[in-house]
Structure formats: structure tokens, C-alpha cells
Amino acid sequence: MSLRFASLVGADAAPVLxxxxxxxxxxxxxxxxxxxxxxxxxRRYLTAYRDNPNAIVAAAFDGDRLAGAATGTPxxxxxxxxAAAFDGxxxxxxxxxxxAESVLLPEYRGQGAGHRFFDMRxxxxxxxxxxxxxxxxxxxxxxxxxRPTDHRPLDDFWQKRGYRQLxxxxxxxxxxxxxxxxxxxxxxxxxxxxx
Numbered sequence: 001m002s003l004r005f006a007s008l009v010g011a012d013a014a015p016v017l018x019x020x021x022x023x024x025x026x027x028x029x030x031x032x033x034x035x036x037x038x039x040x041x042x043r044r045y046l047t048a049y050r051d052n053p054n055a056i057v058a059a060a061f062d063g064d065r066l067a068g069a070a071t072g073t074p075x076x077x078x079x080x081x082x083a084a085a086f087d088g089x090x091x092x093x094x095x096x097x098x099x100a101e102s103v104l105l106p107e108y109r110g111q112g113a114g115h116r117f118f119d120m121r122x123x124x125x126x127x128x129x130x131x132x133x134x135x136x137x138x139x140x141x142x143x144x145x146x147r148p149t150d151h152r153p154l155d156d157f158w159q160k161r162g163y164r165q166l167x168x169x170x171x172x173x174x175x176x177x178x179x180x181x182x183x184x185x186x187x188x189x190x191x192x193x194x195x
């Protein structure tokens with residue numbers, strides 16, 4: 001299956017946001033996020049990509065179907081959520097570009113889309129003058145009952161792209177798990193590389 005990629009910046013992302021909302025709900029339902037998604041919340045959340053001229057949606061299409069997407073914005077746009085994690089690190093948030101979600105339907109995995117998504121966001125980050133690119137990944141216990149026996153962490157993939165864990169730089173963010181009665185906060189480990 002061949003995918004067509006497009007960098008959608010700011011308002012150009014508007015036509016794909018409903019499809020991206022549905023994609024996030026579907027993909028993040030699986031391990032390790034286990035997210036019990038809500039379409040209205042997703043629509044509200046994603047307007048930040050439409051309304052921000054510095055935001056990017058790196059989109060992958062199979063024909064007209066949105067098969068995957070990855071998003072990013074300057075870290076200062078996420079300061080309310082993540083600034084505390086960087087306290088005391090010496091990093092200036094204005095120099096960091098934040099890669100948020102990266103979601104791809106299972107049937108399209110293993111064909112290079114993950115690399116392409118990072119490439120597109122890193123090019124965008126450089127164009128904005130960012131010095132660093134960062135993302136965070138949810139941390140789940142190794143003995144979590146929902147952990148698939150065949151789960152392969154993405155650490156090797158990220159390291160090959162030059163990303164390294166930032167020791168102690170851990171954010172907390174809350175969502176409702178698919179098997180939980182209410183929202184709980186989860187730790188998110190930051191990874192970063194210099195451009």
C-alpha cells in the first residue's frame with residue numbers, strides 16, 4: 001500500500017481534523033494508551049492545530065482516506081501541560097518544538113510512515129527556528145494486565161533517530177482508560193534531540 005504524505009500547517013489542517021479525531025480514538029484505544037476517547041473532546045483539542053499558524057499535521061493518505069497523522073507545535077503552546085516537567089533542566093521552552101501524537105492504522109505500519117512523520121515535523125521545527133525537538137511517551141508498569149505479550153517498545157526506533165530520554169523529565173496527564181470508571185493521571189517520559 002502506498003501512502004501519500006502532506007504537511008498541513010495551521011488552517012490547512014481543518015479538512016482532516018474530524019478524521020484525525022476518529023483516528024486518535026481508534027489508535028489510542030490500544031496499548032499503551034488504553035484511551036477511552038470522546039469525539040467532542042477530540043474535536044475541541046484538535047482546533048489548536050487549525051488555529052495555530054505554527055502547528056503542523058503531518059498527514060498520510062491512502063487515496064482520500066486519512067490512514068495516519070502526526071502533529072506538532074512549539075513547546076510554548078503546551079506550557080500549561082508540560083512546563084513543570086522541564087523545571088530545573090535549564091532548557092528554554094521557546095527553543096523546543098513538541099511532537100505530540102503520532103497515530104497510524106495497523107495495516108499501514110512497517111512501511112516507513114513513522115520516519116516520514118518525524119522527518120516532516122523536524123523540517124517544520126527547523127523552519128520555525130527550534131533548537132530541539134521533543135515528545136513524550138506514556139509509561140505503564142511492565143506487569144500491567146493489559147500489556148500484550150508481543151509488545152515491542154519503540155525505544156530503539158526513537159534512539160536510531162537521535163532521541164534520548166531526558167532523565168527525570170516526566171509530565172503527568174490525565175485520561176480515562178477503557179477499563180476504568182474515571183480519569184486517572186499517567187506519567188509521560190520526555191525524549192528529545194538537538195536539531
